[in-house]
Amino acid sequence: MAILVLLALMLLAMTGGSSANWCVCRSDVSDSNLQKTLDYACGDGADCNPVHQHGVCYWIGITKYYSTQQLSAKSDVFSFGVVRLEIISGREPLSIHRPCNEWSLVEWEKTFIREARIEEIVDPTIKVGYHAEAMLRVVELALACIKTFSAYRP
Numbered sequence: 001m002a003i004l005v006l007l008a009l010m011l012l013a014m015t016g017g018s019s020a021n022w023c024v025c026r027s028d029v030s031d032s033n034l035q036k037t038l039d040y041a042c043g044d045g046a047d048c049n050p051v052h053q054h055g056v057c058y059w060i061g062i063t064k065y066y067s068t069q070q071l072s073a074k075s076d077v078f079s080f081g082v083v084r085l086e087i088i089s090g091r092e093p094l095s096i097h098r099p100c101n102e103w104s105l106v107e108w109e110k111t112f113i114r115e116a117r118i119e120e121i122v123d124p125t126i127k128v129g130y131h132a133e134a135m136l137r138v139v140e141l142a143l144a145c146i147k148t149f150s151a152y153r154p
Contacts, residue, residue: 074150081145081153084138085109090123106146113143 082093085105093105102108112121118139122130147153 072150074153077145077153078150081142082106084142084145085121088123088135088139088142089121090125110143113139 082105085091086093089105089109091105091108094103095105096103101111109121112118118136119132121139122135141154144152144154
C-alpha cells in the first residue's frame with residue numbers, strides 16, 4: 001500500500017497539476033520490458049512518434065491517448081488507475097499473447113469486478129499476504145480512475 005501512496009505523490013510531483021507530457025520511471029524496466037510495453041503502441045517498425053521515451057521511462061498514458069488523441073489531467077488519472085491495476089494483478093496493460101478477451105488489462109479486470117470476483121484478479125504471488133478489505137479499497141480507487149467517461153473520474 002505504501003508503494004501506491006509513493007506512486008501517487010510521484011505522479012503529482014511530476015505533473016504539477018498540469019496536462020503536460022510526463023513519464024513514469026519504473027525500477028523493473030529493462031530493454032526487453034520496455035520493448036514489450038511499447039510493442040502494443042508501435043508494432044514492429046511502425047512510427048512511434050506518439051510515444052515519448054526518456055531513458056528507462058515510458059509513457060503510461062498511451063492507451064487512453066491512443067483512443068482519444070487528447071491529453072488532460074483526467075487522462076493522467078486514467079493512467080494512475082492502470083498502474084494500480086498492474087500492481088494488483090501483476091499483468092501488463094495490453095498483451096496480444098493472451099486470449100482475445102484478456103488482451104486489455106482494464107477490460108479483463110472489469111469482468112471480474114462486475115461479477116464480484118475481485119480475489120481472482122490479485123497477483124498469485126501476493127495472494128497470501130494481503131488484507132482483503134484494503135485490497136478492495138485499492139481496487140475501488142483503480143476502478144474510479146479508469147471510468148470510460150473522464151468526467152466521472154476523480
